[in-house]
Amino acid sequence: MTPVTRRRSPEELLLQVEAEEARDTRGRLKVFLGYASGVGKSFRMIDEGRRRAERGQDVVVGAVQFPVPQDLEAVRQKIEVIPLRTANGVSVIDVPAILKRHPGVCLVDGLAWDNPPGSPNAARWQDVRQLLEAGITVIASVNIQFIAELQTQVERITGKHVTQTVPQSFLFGADEIVVVDAPPEMCMDHSGRDSGQNLAGDTSRLARQLSELREIALLFAADVVDHQLEAYLKHNGIAGSFGTQERIMVCITPRTSAKAMIESGKRNADRFHGELFVAHVKQGNLSDADRAALDRNLELARQAGARIEILEGDDPIEAILEFAHERGVTQLFVGHGLESNWWHRWTGGPVGRLIRGAQGIDVRVFPQ
Amino acid sequence: MTPQGAGKLKIYLGYAAGVGKTYQMLADAQELKRQGHDIVIGYFEPHGRADTIAKTEGMEFVPRRNVEYRGAFFEEMDTDEILVRHPEICVVDEFPHTNVPGSTRTKRWEDVMALLEAGIDVLTTMNIQHLESLNDQVWQISGVRVRETIPDWVVKQADQVVMVDVTPGALVNRLLRGVVYAPEKSQKALENFFQESTLGALRELAMRQTAHESESHHAEPQHVELNQPESRPVETPAASSAQPFYPTGRLERILILVTSDPSSAMVIRRAKRVADYLHADCMAVAIQRPTGGNRAPSEEREAIERHLNFARNLHIDSRLLDAEAAGDDPAKALVEFARVNGVTQLFLARPQGKGLLGMLRSNIEQRIVWLSRDMQVTIVADRTRG
Numbered sequence: 068m069t070p071v072t073r074r075r076s077p078e079e080l081l082l083q084v085e086a087e088e089a090r091d092t093r094g095r096l097k098v099f100l101g102y103a104s105g106v107g108k109s110f111r112m113i114d115e116g117r118r119r120a121e122r123g124q125d126v127v128v129g130a131v132q133f134p135v136p137q138d139l140e141a142v143r144q145k146i147e148v149i150p151l152r153t154a155n156g157v158s159v160i161d162v163p164a165i166l167k168r169h170p171g172v173c174l175v176d177g178l179a180w181d182n183p184p185g186s187p188n189a190a191r192w193q194d195v196r197q198l199l200e201a202g203i204t205v206i207a208s209v210n211i212q213f214i215a216e217l218q219t220q221v222e223r224i225t226g227k228h229v230t231q232t233v234p235q236s237f238l239f240g241a242d243e244i245v246v247v248d249a250p251p252e253m254c255m256d257h258s259g260r261d262s263g264q265n266l267a268g269d270t271s272r273l274a275r276q277l278s279e280l281r282e283i284a285l286l287f288a289a290d291v292v293d294h295q296l297e298a299y300l301k302h303n304g305i306a307g308s309f310g311t312q313e314r315i316m317v318c319i320t321p322r323t324s325a326k327a328m329i330e331s332g333k334r335n336a337d338r339f340h341g342e343l344f345v346a347h348v349k350q351g352n353l354s355d356a357d358r359a360a361l362d363r364n365l366e367l368a369r370q371a372g373a374r375i376e377i378l379e380g381d382d383p384i385e386a387i388l389e390f391a392h393e394r395g396v397t398q399l400f401v402g403h404g405l406e407s408n409w410w411h412r413w414t415g416g417p418v419g420r421l422i423r424g425a426q427g428i429d430v431r432v433f434p435q
Numbered sequence: 436m437t438p439q440g441a442g443k444l445k446i447y448l449g450y451a452a453g454v455g456k457t458y459q460m461l462a463d464a465q466e467l468k469r470q471g472h473d474i475v476i477g478y479f480e481p482h483g484r485a486d487t488i489a490k491t492e493g494m495e496f497v498p499r500r501n502v503e504y505r506g507a508f509f510e511e512m513d514t515d516e517i518l519v520r521h522p523e524i525c526v527v528d529e530f531p532h533t534n535v536p537g538s539t540r541t542k543r544w545e546d547v548m549a550l551l552e553a554g555i556d557v558l559t560t561m562n563i564q565h566l567e568s569l570n571d572q573v574w575q576i577s578g579v580r581v582r583e584t585i586p587d588w589v590v591k592q593a594d595q596v597v598m599v600d601v602t603p604g605a606l607v608n609r610l611l612r613g614v615v616y617a618p619e620k621s622q623k624a625l626e627n628f629f630q631e632s633t634l635g636a637l638r639e640l641a642m643r644q645t646a647h648e649s650e651s652h653h654a655e656p657q658h659v660e661l662n663q664p665e666s667r668p669v670e671t672p673a674a675s676s677a678q679p680f681y682p683t684g685r686l687e688r689i690l691i692l693v694t695s696d697p698s699s700a701m702v703i704r705r706a707k708r709v710a711d712y713l714h715a716d717c718m719a720v721a722i723q724r725p726t727g728g729n730r731a732p733s734e735e736r737e738a739i740e741r742h743l744n745f746a747r748n749l750h751i752d753s754r755l756l757d758a759e760a761a762g763d764d765p766a767k768a769l770v771e772f773a774r775v776n777g778v779t780q781l782f783l784a785r786p787q788g789k790g791l792l793g794m795l796r797s798n799i800e801q802r803i804v805w806l807s808r809d810m811q812v813t814i815v816a817d818r819t820r821g
Contacts, residue, residue, distance in 0.1 A: 245601060246600045246642060248600065278652060285642045285645050285646035286642070286643070286646045289642035292635055295635060296636060296639065309576050309632075310575065311636050334713065335712075335713070338712045339712055403808055425816065427819075428816050429814065429815050430813070430816075431812070432811065432812045432813075432814070
């Protein structure tokens with residue numbers, strides 16, 4: 068499984084931080100993320116609404132999925148409901164009514180729903196964006212199966228194509244995201260009968276599908292958290308990384324036996340659900356043979372789905388270390404120098420220097 | 436997963452006190468009771484939280500046992516009594532707890548193992564920072580060296596690991612409202628574990644770990660053939676999504692070099708974590724430094740034995756290479772051991788110390804790396820704070 072997000076460059080982060088500052092007047096978005104019907108997303112959402120209402124916040128319900136379980140119905144009675152409108156037989160949020168009422172907090176279930184053609188906003192998540200822009204805080208719930216960028220993965224698992232989706236970027240922009248987790252067995256009754264999911268098949272296959280969806284949801288949430296953490300660190304001028312996500316950087320030259328290194332890097336990145344970088348430090352005056360060898364190695368990196376980085380710098384070791392520290396690399400893969408007896412020349416050899424400079428990073432030396 | 440006939444283990448995993456692990460566990464326990472299951476509370480830590488205490492209403496408790504230690508009395512879970520009562524399901528709070536000296540078992544997780552072996556299902560709670568293999572990383576993130584850890588293989592026994600999530604913001608609010616701890620304790624907590632960035636990092640680790648545990652229940656291990664002969668031409672086939680990028684084949688095998696240096700613990704944890712994720716074999720060896728007629732100092736031998744035991748507790752096949760057999764060249768003996776055992780990766784500590792002294796101290800490691808140029812060698816980072 069490929070990671071659903073990439074670590075951003077400092078420039079991108081700066082833009083993000085600026086965007087966050089500009090957002091002070093906006094409402095806050097909190098999303099409960101689940102992997103299937105029945106994990107309890109709606110329950111958590113409404114429960115949070117209830118607790119906020121009890122603490123004196125002005126909470127309304129903009130949309131909840133029906134039917135609402137009985138114990139929730141009682142809770143819902145205590146919160147003001149702005150009824151859904153029906154347009155072309157489809158239930159839509161009454162955006163004008165909510166804007167007019169202008170509550171502090173609005174609860175919105177089923178973020179991925181499409182509005183009927185001709186609506187001011189094509190989809191419900193855009194309605195929510197409008198509420199946020201008006202300064203209303205929104206607490207929403209969404210099923211991981213309806214995130215646009217995850218469609219290929221989800222379809223491979225469920226065999227079902229979903230047309231109504233929420234873009235990933237909308238969720239990455241959320242102020243808070245909470246993963247609602249439960250064992251797959253708990254969702255099986257639901258998913259079996261829920262026409263929206265249609266996770267057909269025998270029980271063990273269904274359990275497996277749910278388990279895979281669950282994993283996607285957890286990793287997606289972890290990526291969002293990683294993203295937020297990174298923005299927080301940048302925002303507060305804190306250098307470094309927590310190493311919570313494995314990031315593997317494979318350093319190649321024309322002479323490295325890149326295949327084994329990239330294979331191993333790919334396998335590590337896959338197993339840890341981490342990120343894979345393949346880096347090469349630009350060298351002048353490459354021979355034709357070296358140039359061709361390098362291109363072959365870079366092609367391998369491309370096939371592995373690695374992020375390819377061509378670094379520049381007079382001192383290759385410096386360039387590698389700078390990049391590795393800046394991007395929070397946790398494992399650095401390098402080739403054993405062919406000619407240099409590096410370990411004996413501990414203070415001077417390039418790999419030795421790399422190891423000494425790689426504070427907080429594992430260094431794996433590969434045979435050449 | 437637990438063997439046939441044994442009870443099933445369910446872990447509620449969180450990332451800090453106050454996320455709601457115990458609350459969620461008790462809510463599920465109430466539901467199980469309502470469904471007619473025979474369920475008891477074996478151990479519950481109320482922490483003075485009214486909401487959570489309310490969730491124990493109507494539940495059967497197996498009374499705690501008083502254990503005397505140095506003139507004071509401590510309350511521990513009464514595992515023997517639970518075994519006699521033999522419920523279908525038992526609720527056991529605080530999985531990583533260490534029992535007071537004098538108890539039958541050192542750790543609560545050992546008590547839980549006894550319940551599982553007797554065929555009792557167990558619901559329990561823990562935070563991610565108590566997972567052994569993350570100990571150094573947690574230290575790096577939070578500045579706190581967690582002493583009560585649970586070996587990863589114990590967590591792997593679980594049939595289910597469920598993540599209990601709240602946002603760090605909500606958690607800090609709970610803390611400030613005095614829901615989690617008493618005020619003085621809250622203030623202290625806010626200064627270390629409860630910094631927002633620390634909470635975020637721990638939370639991310641918990642999510643990734645839960646995903647990993649979930650995956651290990653449904654994924655078949657993939658193996659990759661490493662170290663392909665150089666003579667084999669570099670393949671650049673047209674990208675085909677049907678073919679896996681890497682071929683399947685030989686299993687990877689990791690060998691950890693254990694020394695008397697304290698950094699050995701760090702290397703063992705990291706190597707084991709990598710091995711678990713890669714589905715690789717993991718073994719550890721220590722070699723006595725060259726004797727030259729003199730026995731190694733006893734502190735050194737004791738430290739090595741301690742580190743080997745630590746590795747054994749993590750279920751790593753660990754042994755001491757016979758110093759006599761190693762002759763004058765223990766490094767060579769080690770590398771030969773690695774070759775004979777089909778090792779693909781060696782894990783070593785970062786050479787400690789600087790300058791000439793450091794170089795002398797890491798003499799054996801230097802030689803090992805020099806001799807094992809046909810293997811991958813990982814020099815494990817010092818995951819220190821800062």
